[in-house]
Amino acid sequence: MLSVLRKIVQEVSTAPDLESVLDLIVRRIQRAMRTQVCSIFLFDPQLQRYVLRATQGLNQEAVGQVSLSMGEGIVGQVGQRAEPINLEDASRHPAFHYLQATGEERYHAFLGVPIIHHRSVLGVLVVQQVEHRRFDESEEAFMVTVSAQLAGIIAHAEATGSVNGEQHPQARVQPQRDRHFNGVAAAPGVAIGTVIVATLAAELETVSDKRAVDMEHELASFRAALASVKDDIRTVSQGLAQRLQSDEQALFDVYLRMLDDPALSDAIEQAIVDGNWAQGALREVILTQVRQFNAMEDAYLRERATDIRDLGRRILSYLQESAGPVAIDCADDSILIADELSPTMLGLVPEDKLVGLVSVSGSGNSHAAIMARAVGIPTVMGVVDLPFTRLEGRQIIVDGYSGRVYVNPSDKLLEAFREVIREERAVAAGLESLRDLPAETTDGYRMPLWVNTGLVADVTRSLERGAEGIGLYRTEIPFMIRDFFPSEQEQLNSYRSQLEAFAPRPVTMRTLDIGGDKALPYFPIEEDNPFLGWRGIRVTLDHPEIFLVQVRAMLRASEGLNNLRIMLPMVTSVHEVEEALRQIDQALTELQEEGYAVQRPLVGVMVEVPAAVYQVRRFARLVDFVSVGSNDLTQYILAVDRNNPRVAGLYAAYHPAVLRALQYIARETRKEGKPVSICGEMAADPGGSLLLMAMGYEVLSMNANNLPRVKSAIRGVSLARAQSLLTRVLRMDDAEEIHQYLRQSLKQLGLGQLTRPRLPHQTGDSA
Structure with missing residues (x-):
């Protein structure tokens, strides 16, 4: 069976x-x-x-x-x-x-x-x-x-x-209006635009349907690609002729006969004549033949399905190569969709025309998602059921708040979301005047607001929005955009640009945090359960040659500026902290002996796992500050992978267990007289920022795009009122009840415009 x-x-x-x-x-x-x-x-x-x-x-x-x-x-x-x-x-x-x-x-x-x-x-x-x-x-x-x-x-x-609109002929034949598909909300905001599908190299399934602009050119391109593949196979066959037996040599003849079969080439050319471009026609015919071979009873013939797919990929590779960089005719409002978005794909559409991003696979913490949040492009990841190859040129809606993508939107739905966009722009314009004002409550309590960064582009945007420091600089990003480990000098250059731009404001650099969902192509980590595996400080302590080079680069970059803070990710034991501090001191001593005028920076830990919560006082005695990574902490407390579309709905930042853990961390750290900060989604939410302020967090760090809203919320309330909100919230037992209570409270305080906009509710299918 x-x-x-x-x-x-x-x-x-x-x-x-x-x-x-x-x-x-x-x-x-x-x-x-x-x-x-x-x-x-x-x-x-x-x-x-x-x-x-x-x-x-x-x-x-x-x-x-x-x-x-x-x-x-x-x-x-x-x-x-x-x-x-x-x-x-x-x-x-x-x-x-x-x-x-x-x-x-x-x-x-x-x-x-x-x-x-x-x-x-x-x-x-x-x-x-x-x-x-x-x-x-x-x-x-x-x-x-x-x-x-x-x-x-x-x-x-x-x-x-x-x-x-391709349902059973006896059922309805009109495309379904307002169909929505669920994914993971990766970057907030709403976008309405025209789809551009990004095709992966030599992957037949990701090729979209497009109308052939020049039929003769498409036919010529296909014939040239077919001839090139034949030449390749003959060349390989001749090169191996002396090393292969006659039976093995015959395999190349099988491939050539397949390519010479008119049933294949004629079918592809007919699909081009019918109006599809060469790549789409190739995909259509090859996958049809793959299905036919797979359906055969004979085992030998079924194996030919693999051969047909391989030949199709070879032809597609030549078609893509001959086309060169695809010249995309972009609409003013373009939404880029891919099977798996990569940072390089973002360059396919000019920045001034790109309004939204959608990825069928991938997570909210992927490099593409981080870049999307940095530049403020509404993004949805992990939309696994989206038939993306059929959407080229279609108008869709990307809801980066709820993680939904709407296809075939009705005029009524379009107008409802256009109203959301108008409201967003009006609120953003009203918040610009707060740039140079402090985040100070009505009763005089001052709350520093810092930003999370990782790209050079983040710096200007952060300063424009009035950031007072960097609470989290993701040092893994310079590692992710290269094909090999960056040298000490290359790292120094990246770090120096951040430190100089913010000097004398503090810049908190997290040491390399790879593993989990952040992989390096040249340093693969294959694990069954990467989130509970070799990641964060565990990797760098196992590879002191990587850790020491990075710390040296950080220290050298801070020379003369002295605004560096170093933060250790994913710590679970005192031993890890002690060993990391020993290596930092070793790098400091080496540099001082080499003649660099470097000073020991403040060093802190990130509290991201439950084990760290209950050792936070011991950690606080060893380091200079404590910072909470609320996204990962929430994920581990609730045992929910927020990047998995199947369970992302269970990820609740306002879960009572999460709130109590956050309050415990703040209270225990203060007992040791050490500062405690937090970076993550809760700090970036106006309601969440008020709760964290009431708990005693001394710095809130967030994405630069959220900073004006949080500043407005803090300036619109007293510390006493925030503490009253916290007292009430901690008596509640349901995350959604807490979320709604905060929303209503902000409205009562005259801050309703700062909450997530109320989105149109649809009763149509969800996928």
């Missing part, structure tokens, strides 16, 4: 549309289970009914015509309960509803399992037989497993169909 399951999933995953997906599923499952009937009912959110969308065994005329309401019939019961129903004789079940058009009166045995994707019931998978019998446990387990494996494929195919 396992091999059957793998084959079904592999074959179905390459089907071109929803109708093909469903038809393949019912045919393959009916054959695998040797049952008389297999059917799929999909839930239609507009009709609020389960519609028969595919069947093998029932009357084909009933497909698209027969449906059941929620809870109606046994199918409705399966969907309502979200659990399997296995019956010896379905007609005896109290919920049985006879569907005359299907011709199912002959069938008695019934097994229905729900198709569930991201907690939503997409539909019901059903098998039936004439005999009076219950399906056995292994059959039921197989159906449940198949359903779970295929749910994502069905969801993606359904989404593609609804977006493009």
Whole structure:
């Protein structure tokens, strides 16, 4: 059964549309289970009914015509309960509803399992037989497993169909309006614009459909690429002729025959003539042939699917190379979408025309996401079900607050989001006057506001918004944008630019924090659970040659400025802190002996894991300051990977356990007379900043784009009022209740414009 399951999933995953997906599923499952009937009912959110969308065994005329309401019939019961129903004789079940058009009166045995994707019931998978019998446990387990494996494929195919209006011919054919897809909110803000799809090098699945501007040019490009691949194969074959046996040599002849086959080249050229550009035509034909070979019973022929895909990639590589840097015709409001955004892709669109970013995979802490936040571009990552290759040239909405992407937006939804954008601009304009004013409460309490940086571009933006220092400089970014470890001098240059720009203001540099979701291409860390693995201080202490070079570069960069602070990430034990301090002192001594006029900077630790929370006083005795990394701390306390779209909704910055941990850290650090600061999403939220101020945090560090809002909130309230808010919040037991209470409190204080804008609520499907 396992091999059957793998084959079904592999074959179905390459089907071109929803109708093909469903038809393949019912045919393959009916054959695998040797049952008389297999059917799929999909839930239609507009009709609020389960519609028969595919069947093998029932009357084909009933497909698209027969449906059941929620809870109606046994199918409705399966969907309502979200659990399997296995019956010896379905007609005896109290919920049985006879569907005359299907011709199912002959069938008695019934097994229905729900198709569930991201907690939503997409539909019901059903098998039936004439005999009076219950399906056995292994059959039921197989159906449940198949359903779970295929749910994502069905969801993606359904989404593609609804977006493009390619649903079953007997169902609706108009594209679904206001369809939204859920991801991870990576950079706040709202964008409305035209999609540009960034294609990965030689990856067929990421090639988008585009109209051929010059058909003859596209045909010539394809023929030249095909000829180049043939030449490559002949060259390799001749070069290895003396080293390979005749059977192995014959493999090259197989490749050449495939490329010479008119069925391949003619089909691609016909797709170009029909209007697709060469790369899109290649993808269309190659993947179709891959599906056909995968479906064959003969093992040898199935293996040819891999060969066809390989040849397709080779041709695509030449097509992309000959095209050179793609000249993108950008609209004034362009939204860039990619399977996985990279920093280099951001350069495909001029900065003045780029309004939004979307990545199908990737996390909120990826390099691209960090850059997007730095330049203030609304971004959503991890939109796994988005049919992005079909969206070139479409108008979409990117909601960087909730992590949603809206496709085929209606005029009503567009206007609602345009109003959100107008409100954002009005608030931003009103906050500009606060730049040179202090973040001081109405009763005279002064709260320093610092920024988190990592790019040179961050400096100007931070100073323009009135930043008083840097609370977190991410030193890993200069490492991430290179193909090898930067030298001491290269690091010195990067660090000096930050220190000089902010002098005499303090600049807190976090030592190299790689691992987890921050990988270096030239220093790969492969782990099953990277967030609980080799990351942060653990890596650098294991590689003192990396740590010492970085510390030396920091110290040399601060010479004559003396505004450097060094911060140690991901500490979990006193031993780690002591060893890091020893190495910092070693680097300091070496430099002083070499004649550099460097001073020992303030050194602190980041509290990011629960283990550090309960040792914070011991850490405080060893170092000069304590800083909380609230994003990671929240993630570890709640055991939620906030970059995983499946559980990102469980990430709650205002969770009572998180708030109590933050209050404990501030109280315990103050007992040792050491300053305590915080950087992360909570510090960047106007309501959260008031709670942190009331807890006793002495510095708030945030993204520069959020600084004006936080400053306005602090200037609009007294410290006593903030402390009263905190007292009330700490008595609450629910994160959402706390969030709503803070929102209402800010409104009562006349600061409602600072809260996250109220976004249009839609009742359409979510994927």
